[in-house]
Amino acid sequence: MKRYLLSLLASTLLPGLTLAAQSVPEIRFDSDPSPLKLPDNIHLGEVAGVATNSKGDIFVYTRTGHPTITIGTSRAFAHGGSRLFEFDRNGKFVREIGPGLYGFLVAQQVRVDSQDNIWVVDQMSSMVMKFDPSGQVRMLLGRKAEAERIPALPLNRPPATTGGGEGPAPRGLPGSGAQSDVFQPPTDVAWDAAGNIYVADGYGNARVAKFDKDGKFIKSWGSKGDAQGQFDTVHGIALDSQENVYVADSGNRRIQVFDRNGNFKTHISNVGSPSAICIAPGVHQYLYSSDSNPPNDIDADGEIYKLELTGQIVGKFGRAGKVPKEFGTVNAIDCRGENELYVGEIGNWRVQKLTLHP
Numbered sequence: 001m002k003r004y005l006l007s008l009l010a011s012t013l014l015p016g017l018t019l020a021a022q023s024v025p026e027i028r029f030d031s032d033p034s035p036l037k038l039p040d041n042i043h044l045g046e047v048a049g050v051a052t053n054s055k056g057d058i059f060v061y062t063r064t065g066h067p068t069i070t071i072g073t074s075r076a077f078a079h080g081g082s083r084l085f086e087f088d089r090n091g092k093f094v095r096e097i098g099p100g101l102y103g104f105l106v107a108q109q110v111r112v113d114s115q116d117n118i119w120v121v122d123q124m125s126s127m128v129m130k131f132d133p134s135g136q137v138r139m140l141l142g143r144k145a146e147a148e149r150i151p152a153l154p155l156n157r158p159p160a161t162t163g164g165g166e167g168p169a170p171r172g173l174p175g176s177g178a179q180s181d182v183f184q185p186p187t188d189v190a191w192d193a194a195g196n197i198y199v200a201d202g203y204g205n206a207r208v209a210k211f212d213k214d215g216k217f218i219k220s221w222g223s224k225g226d227a228q229g230q231f232d233t234v235h236g237i238a239l240d241s242q243e244n245v246y247v248a249d250s251g252n253r254r255i256q257v258f259d260r261n262g263n264f265k266t267h268i269s270n271v272g273s274p275s276a277i278c279i280a281p282g283v284h285q286y287l288y289s290s291d292s293n294p295p296n297d298i299d300a301d302g303e304i305y306k307l308e309l310t311g312q313i314v315g316k317f318g319r320a321g322k323v324p325k326e327f328g329t330v331n332a333i334d335c336r337g338e339n340e341l342y343v344g345e346i347g348n349w350r351v352q353k354l355t356l357h358p
Contacts, residue, residue, distance in 0.1 A: 027306060027315040028357040033324040035091045035342070035353040036060070042085070042093070047344035049110030049121070049332045050351050053133070056089030058342065059097075060351060061110035061120055082107035084120060086135075097135040103127040103144060109188050109332060119189050121199075126185040128199055139215050141199065142183045175224030175231075177205030180217050188237045190245075192260055198237055198245060206231040208247060208262065221262035226252050229264045236277040240285055240309055248274035248289065255289060255311075268311035272301050276343070280335040285309055288341065290330035293320050298347055302327045306356070317356065322348055 036058065038044070045064030052058050065083045082104045086094040097118070098104065105124035112118055117138065118131040130139035177184060184204035191197055195213030207222035222231045232251025239245055244265065245258045255268040255277065272291025280286045287307040293300055302320030304327070307313050318327050328347025335341060339356035 024305075024313055025315040027317040029317045029325070030355045030357070031325045032353040033350060036087050036351055037091050037093060039093055042096075044349050044351070045082075046107070046346040046349060047332070047351055048082075048107035048123075048346060050342045050344035051110045051112045051118075051332070051334045052089075052336055052342065053112045053116045053118075054114075055116075056336070057094070058087040058089070058091065058351075059110050059112060059118055060085045060087070060344065061107040063107045063346075065100075065104070081105045081124070082122065084110065084118075095135070097131060098137070101129075101137075103129050103140070105144075108186065111189050113191050113195075121186050121189055123185045123187070126183045128183070128186055128189050128197075141181045141197070141211065141215055142186060143181075173223035175204070175206035176222065177201060177207045177209070177220060179220060181209065181211065181215070183209070187235050188248075190237045190239050192239055192243045196260070198239065200234045200237040200247065202234050206234055208234065208237065208245065208258070210260075210262070219262065221258070228267070229256070229258075229262075231256070235275050236289075238277050238279045238287070240279050240287075244309075246277060246279065246287060248277045250275050250292075255287075266311070268307065270313065271305045271307070272303070276330050276333045278333045278335040278341075279309075280338045282338055284338070286314065286335075286338055288333050288335060290327070290333060290343070292331070293327075293329045293347065298328060302330070304330065304333070304341075304343070306358075315358070317354075324352065327352075 044062050047062050049061035061084050063082050065081055084097040088094055103122050103125040105122055108123040109121040116133045120129045125144040127142040127144055132138050183201045185202055186199050187202035188200040197211040199209045201207055201209050206224045207220045209220040210218045212218055231249045235250040236248035243260045247256045249256050250273045253273050255274050257265045271289050274289045275292035276290040278288050287309055289305045291301045291303050293302050299320050303316045303318050305316045328345045330343050331346045332344035333341055341354040343352050
């Protein structure tokens with residue numbers, strides 16, 4: 001009888017849904033859809049990154065600004081396509097950091113490390129930039145291209161050949177990228193307790209690149225594919241207190257977990273297509289992962305999952321949409337605490353501050 005009832009219930013589910021998907025609990029939450037107080041002459045574009053420091057100050061990296069192209073004798077220089085803003089813990093505008101900076105083209109992510117340094121990841125310049133708390137540039141990883149192709153190649157293009165062409169490079173595995181800080185393009189950045197830097201790299205490449213605290217390349221792992229340790233779009237990265245490395249492998253609809261040396265440990269599935277991820281601080285850490293809307297259907301999916309680090313799903317909240325408590329392509333999640341999050345939305349051009357009520 002029990003088997004019959006389960007079969008009957010399964011037959012009534014909508015196509016494409018599973019019994020497991022139906023049983024995920026909904027987490028109650030509140031949203032402040034306007035936590036930032038912008039000056040009258042500044043507006044947010046696509047919010048690609050949001051992060052907070054130890055004081056609760058908020059940093060937003062957004063695809064807005066005044067792009068400038070300077071024509072030289074042999075090439076054009078482009079800059080100023082994105083902007084980095086700082087707000088205090090109450091959302092009051094404090095300053096803009098690095099206006100018109102050479103590496104600011106298409107915002108991808110912003111993170112803050114344990115020393116309150118601000119790290120900016122830019123998609124189009126393929127650079128990871130470190131700013132100290134005062135806003136001065138202290139380290140650059142990656143290199144901006146000498147020239148940009150018009151129209152641009154797809155984000156998931158194969159690495160360039162050593163001769164400057166567009167085909168796969170004659171080195172390593174397809175999509176593995178150079179054993180260096182040449183990104184194509186990077187998507188996220190994280191650190192371990194020793195200050196080692198882990199870069200998710202990302203679309204054309206499919207790897208994690210590891211550097212020491214001074215920016216010296218150590219190693220990288222990953223290549224294009226769907227086997228263990230392979231990736232199809234490396235979109236986010238985070239480390240827990242045990243220095244396990246969680247990688248949002250969005251193209252393969254999973255989060256892969258490695259030790260800090262790149263050895264595969266496990267994977268987490270059944271959370272849609274993971275895009276933005278973060279791990280909450282504290283003794284009992286939780287993993288948050290956004291199932292971001294597919295680009296061809298922005299009204300689908302959109303929820304955020306809360307998980308134990310084992311991969312057990314605690315619950316989910318939100319859905320695709322435009323009103324408060326709905327999400328339009330979440331590209332960034334900042335975990336202020338277990339139940340306090342900031343999310344940056346590309347589709348809705350905003351930051352929401354979320355408070356969970358488990």
